[in-house]
Amino acid sequence: MATPPDPSPPPPGRPSGVDAGVPGWLRTAAAYAWRIIAVAVVVRAAFSVLGQFHRIAVAVFLGLVLTTVLRPVTGLLARRMPRPPAVAVSLVNQPHPDGSTSP
Numbered sequence: 001m002a003t004p005p006d007p008s009p010p011p012p013g014r015p016s017g018v019d020a021g022v023p024g025w026l027r028t029a030a031a032y033a034w035r036i037i038a039v040a041v042v043v044r045a046a047f048s049v050l051g052q053f054h055r056i057a058v059a060v061f062l063g064l065v066l067t068t069v070l071r072p073v074t075g076l077l078a079r080r081m082p083r084p085p086a087v088a089v090s091l092v093n094q095p096h097p098d099g100s101t102s103p
Contacts, residue, residue: 070090077086 070087073090073093074083074086077089080086081089
């Protein structure tokens with residue numbers, strides 16, 4: 001028994017099968033939509049990563065400010081005691097906004 005011949009292939013530029021009823025402009029719009037979605041996901045991921053660097057930058061900035069404020073006090077205390085205890089005393093005895101020191 002002979003098999004029936006395959007139907008003729010569609011002309012070039014025309015899809016066959018399921019996509020046969022989809023207009024070309026819709027196929028083009030879908031292709032651009034997927035590209036836009038991919039770019040949006042990459043941009044969102046990049047901003048998310050950069051947002052994490054914000055936390056690190058704030059912590060480093062506050063550490064530098066604290067070091068700058070406490071360095072003169074530590075220098076004065078280092079004249080009378082070794083430097084590591086002077087640093088510890090200056091950290092424990094930080095001034096408060098109301099002018100008092102911690103107990």
